[in-house]
Each structure stands twice: as C-alpha cells, then as structure tokens.
Amino acid sequence: MTSDLFGNYPISPSIWDEMYDEERIRPQYQDVYNFLLNIPGDDLSKKEELAKRLFMSQGITFTVYSSGEGVEKIFPFDIIPRIITASEWSFIERGITQRLKALNLFLKDVYNQQFILKDGIVPSDLIYSCPHYLREMQGVQVPYDIYVHIAGIDLIRDSDGTFYVLEDNLRTPSGVSYMIENREITKRIFPDLIPQNQVRPVTQYPSILYKNLMELSPRQINSPNIVLLTPGIFNSAYFEHTTLARLMGIELVESRDLVVENHKVYMKTTGGLEQIDVIYRRVDDEYLDPLVFNPESVLGVSGILSAYRKGNVAIVNAIGNGVADDKAVYVYVPEMIRYYLNEEPILKNVPTYQLGKPDEQEHVLKNINKMVVKKTNESGGYGMLMGHASSEKEIEDYKKEILKDPRNFIAQPTISLSTTPCYINGKVQPRRIDLRPFALCGPSGIEIVPGGLTRVALKEGSLVVNSSQGGGSKDTWVLSV
Amino acid sequence: MERTDSILRMLKTNYASSQDNRDEFTWRPVLKIFGSFEDDESITKIEKSSRKVLHYIVLDRTNPNSVFNMVTESRENARGVQDNITKELWQSLNEFYHVVREERLEYSLQFEDPITVLDGLIKQCMLYYGVADITMFRGEGLSFMNIGKYLERATQSAGVLDIKFSDNSYDLDKESDTTYWKNLLLSVSGYALYLKRYRSGFEVRNIIDQILFNVDFPRSVLYSLNQLQKYTERLRDDKNTEGFSQLDFQIGKLRSKVLYSDVQSVSRVGLHHFLTEISADFAQIGVTLNQYYFAYS
Numbered sequence: 001m002t003s004d005l006f007g008n009y010p011i012s013p014s015i016w017d018e019m020y021d022e023e024r025i026r027p028q029y030q031d032v033y034n035f036l037l038n039i040p041g042d043d044l045s046k047k048e049e050l051a052k053r054l055f056m057s058q059g060i061t062f063t064v065y066s067s068g069e070g071v072e073k074i075f076p077f078d079i080i081p082r083i084i085t086a087s088e089w090s091f092i093e094r095g096i097t098q099r100l101k102a103l104n105l106f107l108k109d110v111y112n113q114q115f116i117l118k119d120g121i122v123p124s125d126l127i128y129s130c131p132h133y134l135r136e137m138q139g140v141q142v143p144y145d146i147y148v149h150i151a152g153i154d155l156i157r158d159s160d161g162t163f164y165v166l167e168d169n170l171r172t173p174s175g176v177s178y179m180i181e182n183r184e185i186t187k188r189i190f191p192d193l194i195p196q197n198q199v200r201p202v203t204q205y206p207s208i209l210y211k212n213l214m215e216l217s218p219r220q221i222n223s224p225n226i227v228l229l230t231p232g233i234f235n236s237a238y239f240e241h242t243t244l245a246r247l248m249g250i251e252l253v254e255s256r257d258l259v260v261e262n263h264k265v266y267m268k269t270t271g272g273l274e275q276i277d278v279i280y281r282r283v284d285d286e287y288l289d290p291l292v293f294n295p296e297s298v299l300g301v302s303g304i305l306s307a308y309r310k311g312n313v314a315i316v317n318a319i320g321n322g323v324a325d326d327k328a329v330y331v332y333v334p335e336m337i338r339y340y341l342n343e344e345p346i347l348k349n350v351p352t353y354q355l356g357k358p359d360e361q362e363h364v365l366k367n368i369n370k371m372v373v374k375k376t377n378e379s380g381g382y383g384m385l386m387g388h389a390s391s392e393k394e395i396e397d398y399k400k401e402i403l404k405d406p407r408n409f410i411a412q413p414t415i416s417l418s419t420t421p422c423y424i425n426g427k428v429q430p431r432r433i434d435l436r437p438f439a440l441c442g443p444s445g446i447e448i449v450p451g452g453l454t455r456v457a458l459k460e461g462s463l464v465v466n467s468s469q470g471g472g473s474k475d476t477w478v479l480s481v
Numbered sequence: 482m483e484r485t486d487s488i489l490r491m492l493k494t495n496y497a498s499s500q501d502n503r504d505e506f507t508w509r510p511v512l513k514i515f516g517s518f519e520d521d522e523s524i525t526k527i528e529k530s531s532r533k534v535l536h537y538i539v540l541d542r543t544n545p546n547s548v549f550n551m552v553t554e555s556r557e558n559a560r561g562v563q564d565n566i567t568k569e570l571w572q573s574l575n576e577f578y579h580v581v582r583e584e585r586l587e588y589s590l591q592f593e594d595p596i597t598v599l600d601g602l603i604k605q606c607m608l609y610y611g612v613a614d615i616t617m618f619r620g621e622g623l624s625f626m627n628i629g630k631y632l633e634r635a636t637q638s639a640g641v642l643d644i645k646f647s648d649n650s651y652d653l654d655k656e657s658d659t660t661y662w663k664n665l666l667l668s669v670s671g672y673a674l675y676l677k678r679y680r681s682g683f684e685v686r687n688i689i690d691q692i693l694f695n696v697d698f699p700r701s702v703l704y705s706l707n708q709l710q711k712y713t714e715r716l717r718d719d720k721n722t723e724g725f726s727q728l729d730f731q732i733g734k735l736r737s738k739v740l741y742s743d744v745q746s747v748s749r750v751g752l753h754h755f756l757t758e759i760s761a762d763f764a765q766i767g768v769t770l771n772q773y774y775f776a777y778s
Contacts, residue, residue, distance in 0.1 A: 050594065188594050192531070195506075207659060214680075223680045249676025 005036065005044075006428050009421070016161045017430060018082060018420040028083045028479060031197050035190070036080070036428070044423060047189040048079055054188060060181050062236045075178065076472030078422045081186060082433060082454040083197075089450060089478045092163060095347030096153050096439050097446045098337060103170065103324050104441065105340040107147035110323060111137045121339050122332045126356075129407055130329065131377055132171075132322020134285065136292055140309050143216050144443045147318040150209070151439045152176075152453075155347070157418035164350045164415065166434060168333070170325040171317060172282050175453040175473075176438045177240035180205060180247075182475040183451070199477040200450040205438065206247035208449070209280075212442030213248075216314040217277040224277035226250045227267060229258070231283050231299045241282055255283070260303030263310045278314045279304075285319050327376040327410045328354055350415060355406040364411040365402075368395055371411040373402070386463065388414055417463055420474070422456060432457040434465050435476065450478035482574075483633040485551050486606040487641075488515050488538060490668055493599045508534045510644045514637075517546055535590050539602075540581070548602065552581050567616040570609070577605040619715075627712040628770065635705035636763045641669065642692050643756040651752050659683045666691075669700045686744045689752065694743065702759065706736040709766075716774075724773025731769055735762045 011020050019029040036044070052074065055061065061072040084092070109116050110127060117124045127133050152173030154166040183202050187194060210226075217224030230241040232254050245252035251267065258276065259266050266273035281288065287297040289305040307313045323329065331352045334345040353360040355373075364371055368387045375383040385398045402409050419430035437452035454474040455465035465471040508528045515538055518524050527533040539548045556578040559571055580586070580602070589598045617623040645665050662683045666672040671691055678695070679687040695701045710732050717725055739759065747755045 050597075188596055191594060201660075203660070246673070247676075249673070249680065 009428060010430060014159050015416050015430075016157050016159050016418040018418055018433070028085045032081065032083065032193065035193060042426075044079070045426060048423060051077055051079055051185050051189050054185055055181075058181070060177075060239060062239060076456075076458055077182060077185065078424075078431075078456055078458075078472055078474045079186075079189060080421050080423050080428070081475040081477045082420050082435075083477045083479065084435075086479050086481055088163075091346070092155065092435075092437060093448050093450075095163070095165075095345075096151075096437060096448055098341065098343060098346050099153065099165065099168070099333065100148060100151055100439050100441060100446055102333065102337040102340050103151075103168065104146060104148055106336045107318070107321060107324050108142075108145050109340075111147075111320060112139060116336065116339060119339070121335050122329070126328055126332075126407075127323060130323050130326045132285065132320065132326060134320035134323075136305060137318075137320035141311065142318050143218065143311070143314050146216075146441055146443070147321055148324070149212060149216075149316040149318075149441050150176075151441070152436045153439065155435045155437070156350075156415060159416050161418070163347060165333070165347050166350060166415075167327065167330060168325040169436075170321040172284065173436070173438070174237045174240055174282075175436060175455075176205060177243040178473050179438065179449075179451055179453050179476065180243070182453075182473060186475040194477075197477065198480045200480050202449050202451040205440075205449045206244060208440050208442075208447055209244075210248040210250070212440055212444075213250075213278045213280060213314075213316065215443045216316065218311055218314055219275075219277050221277075225267065225274055226278040226280065227253045227258075227276055229253055229255070229279050229281040229283055229301075231287070235282070237282065244280075250280075255299050255301050258301045258304075260301060260307050263303070263307045263312055265301065265304060265307050265313045276313060278316065280316045285322060288319065322377070327352075327374055328356065328407065331410070350412045353411045355402055355409040355411060361402075361406055365399065368399070368411075370414055372414055373398065373409055373411045376408050376410055386414070414463070417457075417465075420454075420456075422458070422474075424458070429460070431460075432463055432465065433474070451476045482551075482555055482606065482609055483630045484546070484637065485548050485555075486603070486610075487634070487637045487669070488546075488548060489599055489603045489606065490670060493596060493603070493668075510648060511538070514640055514644050515546055517544060531595075532591055535595055536587075539590060539598075540587060549581050552577050562622075565622040567612075567618075569612050569616045573605075573609050573612045577609065580605055621716065624712045624715045625774070628709060631705040631708045631712070632763060632767055632770075634700060635702045635709070636760060638669065638692055638700050638702050638705070639756045639760050639763070641665070642689065643753060643760075646752055662688055671698055671700060674698055686748075689747065690744050693739065693747070703736075703739050706732065706739055710736055721773060724769075727769050727773060728766065731762070731766050735759065735766070738762075 009020070011017060011022065013022075019026060019033065025033050055074040055077065056072070061074050106116065110133070114124075116122050117127060148170045150173060152169040152175065154169065155163050156166045157163055179202055183194075213226050214224060217226075226248075228241055228245045228248075228250055230238060230252055232238070235241070242252060253267060257268055259268060259273070261273075265276040265279065267276050283299050286293045287299040289300050289302065290297045291302045292305045293300070304313070304315075305319070308315050308319065330349065331354060334349055337343055337345045353364045353371075355361045355364060364373070368385075371385075371387040373385040373387065378384070385394065387395070390398070417432040417434060420433050421428045422431040424431070433454050433456050435452055435454050437448055439446055439448045441447075454476045456472045456474055457463060457465045457470075458472045459470055462470070506529075508531070509524060512518065512524045512528060512534065516524065527537060537544055537547070541547045542549060544550065552574075556574050559566060559574045563571055586598060589595075613623070613626065617626070645661075662685070663672065665688065666675050669692065674695075674697070675687070675691055678697075679691070691698055691701065693702045696704055696707065698704055713725075713728055713732055716728070742755070
C-alpha cells in the first residue's frame, strides 16, 4: 500500500519540490511523511471525503448559477499541508514588511508631492496612463498615511528554491477566509498532527484586523461603528465577507444599507441612522461611488468619496491603490525600496519586460515561446498568454493585441513554480504551488499572520494556480522552530 | 441533561484549542470543573492527554459525572416518571442512551475525529431540548424540568468562571492570552454575542459582566435566575404554600443580590468570594426544592 501511495513520485532537478530534496525527505516534512506512510488502507480517501463533507456542511462554498438553480460548489482543497520552516518564514516576513513599507510610501508620494516621478525613478507617463491611477485621490489625506491596510503578496519559488514576488495585491485581496478555514479542517482530519509539528496558529487574523480598523476611526469615541461593505450574495467571495464580519463582530452591509448625508456616511438601522466610522470595503474602486466613478454602479454609495475626502470616514483599503499593484509599475518596486528606504530589496522581483519599451518589446516578441505575457491591469489569470503552451495561431493573435497598446502588457520568463505533494486520485503526486501571505498594516505597524493561502494548480503540469482557472488550495503551516 | 450539554460544549472547544498549541495547553481547568477526583495527582496524570481526558469525561463508567453515566441516569429518571413526560421526550432520551452505549463511539473518540463524535452528542442534547419545548404541555412537569435546568445552568456558569479565574489568581488587571478568553466564551456559546456587544477586544471585566449580568445571554447567571423565578411562579397554588414561599423567597433574595451587583462591586468583595456565595445559595435552593416538593416523608 505505502509504496503505492508515493510510488512514481516524479522528481525533476529543474523543479524545486517542497518535500523532496532529491531522494531525501526535507526535515520539515518528515513527520507528515511518516504519518502518511502509516495510514492504513483507504483511510486517506476517507479523510478526503470528510474534508469535503465539512466544507459543505459549514457552507464554505460558492454558488454557481445555471438554469435558474443555484449549485453549491466547494473550492477544491488538498488535504496534505504545505510546510514552511521558521527560517524561510522569517525571510518572507522581513521581505514583505519591507516591500509593504515602500509601497505605502509610494502611494502617499504619488497622490501627494510625487517626488519619485520628479526624480525620474518611475516614469510619469506610466503612472498617468494607468487606469487605476485616480486623479480624484490627488491630495487626499488618508488616516495615518496608510493606503494598504491589507495586502496579499503572491510569492513563488524558482528551481533553486529562491522566493520571488509574482505580484502585489493591494486593492481587495481575497482568500484569507480559506487560510483560516483550511486550518480548521486540517485540525479535524489529522488530529494531533498540528501540535506535534508546532505549527503557528492563524486564528488571530480577525482580531488583529479588527484592532487596526478600530484604530483608524476618525471619531475619537469608545465604540466606533465599523462595517464590511460587500457587493452582495452573488459575489463569489461572499462566503469570505460573511466569515470575516462574523469573526470580527461587525455588521455586513450592502450599498443599499448605507447613505451619505452632509459628507457623513450613515447606516440605516431599525433605530434610525447611525454614523459609520470605518468601512472595510470589498467593492472595487470603480464601483464605489457612482457620483465620481462608474455612474451605472449599484454596488456603491453616492457621495462616499466626499465623506472620505473630508476625513469623516476611513476606507480600507484606500481608494486608488491599483496604481501600485499595476503589473507595469511592479517592475519599479525594487527601485522604490532603494529610493524610499535606502535598503536593498529582500525579496526579488521576477524579471519583467515592459512591452511599452521598444527594445524590450523586440526581445519578448523574438522569444515569446519562453515567456508568459500578461495584461497589466487584469487579475485572476485572465488575459494572459503562456508562450510554451500556446499554438502558433494563438501567439499570432496575441501579438496583434499587444501591438494595439503595448503599455498594457508585460512579459516574464516562464518560471518553473515549485511543487509539493498533493493527494490526487488515491496517489500522492506533485503539483505546482504559490503562496499568498496576508499582511496587515495598522497605525501600530505591520503584522503578517504566520501562514497564508497556498494555491495549487491541480491539473498535471499546469502552471496556473488561480481559482478561476481550476486551482485549489492547501493548508499552509509555518513551523515555530 | 443541562450538565451533559455544557460538558460536551466545553470538551469541543477545549479539544479544538488543544490542537492549536500542545505545549501550553492543559485540561486541568476542565477536569476540575467536571471531574470527580480525590487528589490532585490523578489530574496531573492525564491533563496533557486529550484522548484520555475525552475518554474519562465522556465514557468512563467509574466517573459519576461522565456523559455516559449522566445520560444513563437521566434515562432511568425519565423511566420512572413516564406518566409525566411525553412519549416523544422519553424516546429522545432513550435514543440518546443507546447512542452513548454504542461500542463504535469509543473507537471513534480514540482514533478518529473527536469533534464529529462530540457534535453528534451535542445534537442529541439539542434534540432533547427541542422535543421538550414543543411536546411538553405547560404544566407542573415542565416547570420542574425548567427549574432544574436553570439551576444547573447558573451553577455551571458560576463554576466555569470561578475555575477559569483561579488560574489567574482572580487578578482582574492581569493581562493574559486572548485565546484563553476566547475559549472560555466559545465554550459557553457566548463568543458571537461578546463580539457584538462589547467590541473593545478582550477585557476581563466585560467577560465577567457577560457571564454574570447580561440578561440577553442565555447562559448568564442573571438570565438563569430570571427564568428560575418565572417557572417557580407557576408553581404557586394553595396546597404547598409553605414550600412555595420558601422557594420564592430564596430565589427572590438571590436574584436581587445578583441584580444589584455589578463588576465593580463584585471585584470589591472578591470574585471568588462572590461566586462561592451564590453557588452556595443555588445549592440551598436545590435543597429546598427537594425538601418541600420531592421528599417522601
């Protein structure tokens, strides 16, 4: 049985595997490996079943609508945890803290004096041509100069195990509820394994976030009113919105529950209007205020931006952050770190070519088979071209797209993501993964909960981990020793 | 039955937190509340082993307070008063009894996911409450059941508070781990209410306030006292006037005492002192009840 379980686990020297170091098992995986070896018969499949049932009965689902009837689906979950050692984590932690500091300073700068543009570090045309740069935010004072309160920085590992930042998510990063729920499920299906391995807990996330939200309140009162603004039950992350609201004990509201009067935001309650101090919004910038942005939006609240500009309400994350996680601006993040902090970047960027620059464009088009080309303002794995896996025709069509507006495209050499063991169809097989840790930035500093969301490309050989493209997730363990 | 329910909830929360951090975690407080140990040594022997504790509290035949023994006893009691309870209620208890006797339970508790087992048992408790609520006619029988229920609940809540704070040597200003308080609230199903009502992080005084004085919290001492008074009032009739007035007097006195206290006044007299006093008063109410209503002589 046991040799079957791990039989034919392919190890390739050009891919970093989180568990195998050539033929040996890395020490952090030893316990889990032994545990899996000693599981009798089909118990592992039973555990997989149990996990599915738990996700279902706890409503950790999203709904797919077809022919008028909702079907509850679960986000695929792989039962074998992904393990990060204490030293790897402390490196990641330092790297993300540094990066986030610089990005916050960058946003403050871009929306105020713009020193970094005047000093020629970041080209002005790149900023002004970014659709997420919002002129409306120019000169707005945000509380404590914090723009990015919640960041999800996506990390990947190359064949030698080096961590790279793949992208920054500074707008409304999602997935944190899965970090919390995956851990709860693992506790259930592998009793005692977590304490045995001294895994650091992740349950404190909602209380840290809550504390930060409290501290942002513009009114100095005992119990400020904090709400979570959701687009509504049809949003695919609605489960996450309800979970976070419940875990923090704050109200979950939709746009129709809020109203702006005299530059203040109020919530409609059975006892009349109540002033709102802090809004944790999960609605995108362009839908947030129909008076200023998309006038068709029914997800936003008219006048909310004016209340924000007057400082009567704090909005988390700040509006206009998209200019900092634009994929073309990403290229300049290492420069920002040097410019604002006078430090060398700890975490590396993936080498990135901007197609807006003629020489780089030429290089990319010549070597397009070895490249991944992405649109700068798309996320979720949409609108990208994987050079090595595309047909001639797809490439030709995509090239035409690029030439229409090169500014909107970047290209990166195909990075061979690291793999980790997954339990698929009764066998343990390697699958590609990335890592999204969640960093929280409040008036008292930056905190990163030890863990994160490990996303898995469940299709064999696939390099795309996005959930919208058939990806799944894993529980992510950070060991304390 | 009330005790069974609170034990199971306590076990579930504590087991879940034992999965968070094994080094610091100990079952000691739980064993102190629900165990019946003669000496401290036997606690020390098993306090670090979740599975042993689960066995001891859920299934151990020699522990008079084990879920197994309590359910068995409740069933025996119910068998004796079948004429006073509905058939549905008797059946739900009987079924519960057969569930805890199942041999499979022992294995699942030891080698599989204990939370599934505990959830199953908690469901039996909830079934019992639901059946009692919708089938029992509003007569004397139901009043006595509810008096027993709220007497037990108030005693449990006071007891839990007492034991949890004894770890802290009753120092209300001492900072301690938030997960510790979170678990306390979770095990009395009061976490969600706490978050909504008190907001400002974990403040020890607020926790005491919720568990002793919050009238909207179904497990608070004051809520239980209000219910106790309500159901006692229904016993008023011309026959047992002496018993009734004794009971009514004691409950009323205790209720006033709790109603006109607050966290400040409690901390002035000392939390432990206060809790011991009200626990003794609850015990006395129980004695009075037995003496005037259930004694054969």
